[in-house]
Amino acid sequence: MKRSVKRTDATSTRIPISAGIVASIVAFSAAFSIVIGGLEAAGASHTQAVSGLVILAVVSGAISVFMSWRTRMPLTAAWSTPGAALLMATPIVAGGWPVAVGAFVVCGILLAVTGFFPVVSRLVQRIPATLIQAMLAGILFPLVVAPVSAVASSPLTVAPILIVWLILNRFRPQWAILGALVTTLTVIGFHITSTGITFAPAEFIPRLEWTTPEFTLQACISLALPLYIVTMASQNIPGVAVMQSFGYTIPWRSPLALTGVGSALTAPLGGHAINLAAISAALIAGPEAGPHGRRWIAGMSAGGTSIMLGILSPGLATLILAGPAGVLPALAGVALLPTFVSAISQSFAIAAQRVPAALTFLVAASGISVLGLSSAFWALATGLVVRGVLTIGRPRGAHAPKATRDTP
Numbered sequence: 202m203k204r205s206v207k208r209t210d211a212t213s214t215r216i217p218i219s220a221g222i223v224a225s226i227v228a229f230s231a232a233f234s235i236v237i238g239g240l241e242a243a244g245a246s247h248t249q250a251v252s253g254l255v256i257l258a259v260v261s262g263a264i265s266v267f268m269s270w271r272t273r274m275p276l277t278a279a280w281s282t283p284g285a286a287l288l289m290a291t292p293i294v295a296g297g298w299p300v301a302v303g304a305f306v307v308c309g310i311l312l313a314v315t316g317f318f319p320v321v322s323r324l325v326q327r328i329p330a331t332l333i334q335a336m337l338a339g340i341l342f343p344l345v346v347a348p349v350s351a352v353a354s355s356p357l358t359v360a361p362i363l364i365v366w367l368i369l370n371r372f373r374p375q376w377a378i379l380g381a382l383v384t385t386l387t388v389i390g391f392h393i394t395s396t397g398i399t400f401a402p403a404e405f406i407p408r409l410e411w412t413t414p415e416f417t418l419q420a421c422i423s424l425a426l427p428l429y430i431v432t433m434a435s436q437n438i439p440g441v442a443v444m445q446s447f448g449y450t451i452p453w454r455s456p457l458a459l460t461g462v463g464s465a466l467t468a469p470l471g472g473h474a475i476n477l478a479a480i481s482a483a484l485i486a487g488p489e490a491g492p493h494g495r496r497w498i499a500g501m502s503a504g505g506t507s508i509m510l511g512i513l514s515p516g517l518a519t520l521i522l523a524g525p526a527g528v529l530p531a532l533a534g535v536a537l538l539p540t541f542v543s544a545i546s547q548s549f550a551i552a553a554q555r556v557p558a559a560l561t562f563l564v565a566a567s568g569i570s571v572l573g574l575s576s577a578f579w580a581l582a583t584g585l586v587v588r589g590v591l592t593i594g595r596p597r598g599a600h601a602p603k604a605t606r607d608t609p
C-alpha cells in the first residue's frame with residue numbers, strides 16, 4: 202500500500218513537471234524568432250536583440266516560478282508575441298533604438314498602472330474587441346504572407362520547413378512549430394557546413410547590453426500605446442479567460458502589476474513587454490498537466506525551463522540569423538499563423554461591425570506612417586471613427602444589415 206501511495210505521489214509530480222517543460226519549449230520555439238525579428242526591426246543591433254531575448258525569457262520565467270509558488274496555481278508569464286509582431290510591422294521610430302526602449306518603458310508602466318488601478322483595464326475593455334483583433338490581424342498580415350514569398354524565392358531551403366509544419370499540423374498539431382524549428386535548424390546546419398561559416402565562442406554566451414531610454418511623445422503614441430493595447434487585448438485578458446476556463450480564479454491585479462513592473466525594468470536591457478501567458482497557459486492549466494491541485498508545479502516547471510532556455514538562447518539566435526535567406530520569415534510566419542487566424546475570425550464575428558473592422562484591418566496591413574505615427578495607431582483610430590459614424594445616434598440594431606443571400 203505504501204509503495205502504491207509513493208508511486209501515485211511521484212506520478213502526480215512528474216506529470217506537471219513534464220507538462221511545464223513541454224509547454225515552455227513549445228512556446229519558446231514558436232516565438233523566439235519573432236522576438237528577435239521584432240527587436241531588430243525596432244532598431245536593435247544583433248547583440249541588443251539577443252540581450253532582449255535573454256532578459257525576457259529569464260525574467261518571465263522567474264515571475265512564473267514566483268506567481269505559481271505564491272498562488273498555488275499554474276500562473277505563468279511570457280513575452281508579448283503579438284507585441285513583437287507589432288514591432289516587426291512598425292517602421293523604426295524617430296530617434297532609433299533608445300527611443301524604442303523608452304516606449305517599452307512607458308508600455309511597462311501602463312501595464313503596471315492597469316494592475317494597480319483596475320479602472321484603466323475597464324477602459325481598455327471598452328474598446329471593441331473586433332477592432333483590436335482587426336488591428337492585430339492587419340499587423341500580422343505581412344508577416345504570415347512572408348513564407349509565400351520566401352518559398353517562391355528560395356524553394357529548396359524554405360519548402361522543407363513548410364512541409365514538415367503542414368504534416369505535423371495534420372497528425373500532431375501541438376508539435377508543428379517545434380518540428381518546423383528543428384527542420385529550420387537542420388537546413389541552417391547544411392547551409393553552415395556548405396558555406397564554411399564560423400562563429401566566435403562569445404556569440405553563444407548570454408550577455409546583457411544596457412540602453413539608456415529616451416522618451417518622445419511620438420514614440421509614446423505610435424509605439425507604446427499600440428504595444429500596450431495589443432498586449433492587454435491579445436495576452437493579458439485572454440490569459441485570465443484561459444485560467445478561468447479551467448476553474449482558476451486568479452488575483453488579477455497583482456500579477457498584472459508584477460508583469461508590468463518586470464516589463465519596465467527589463468526594457469533598458471532590450472525587453473519589449475512581459476504579460477500573462479495565454480496560449481501556453483492552456484498547456485499547463487488543463488487536465489493533461491495532472492491533478493487540479495498539483496498543476497501549480499507545472500507553472501514552476503515552465504518558469505524554470507524558460508530561464509534555462511533564456512540562458513541558451515544566444516546560441517539559437519546566432520544559428521537562426523546565420524541561415525539562408527527566407528528561413529527566418531518562414532519560421533516566423535508559420536508560428537504566427539494560428540494567431541492571425543484567430544484574430545481575423547474574431548474581427549468579422551459581428552456582422553454590424555464588419556465595415557469598421559475591415560477598414561481597421563486594411564489600414565494596419567498597409568504599413569503607412571503619417572505624422573510620424575504608425576499604421577497600428579491610425580488603424581485603431583480609423584476603426585473607432587468609422588464605427589462611431591455608423592452607430593452613434595442610430596437606434597440599437599438599426600445599423601445591422603438584414604440577412605440576405607448576399608450577406609454572409
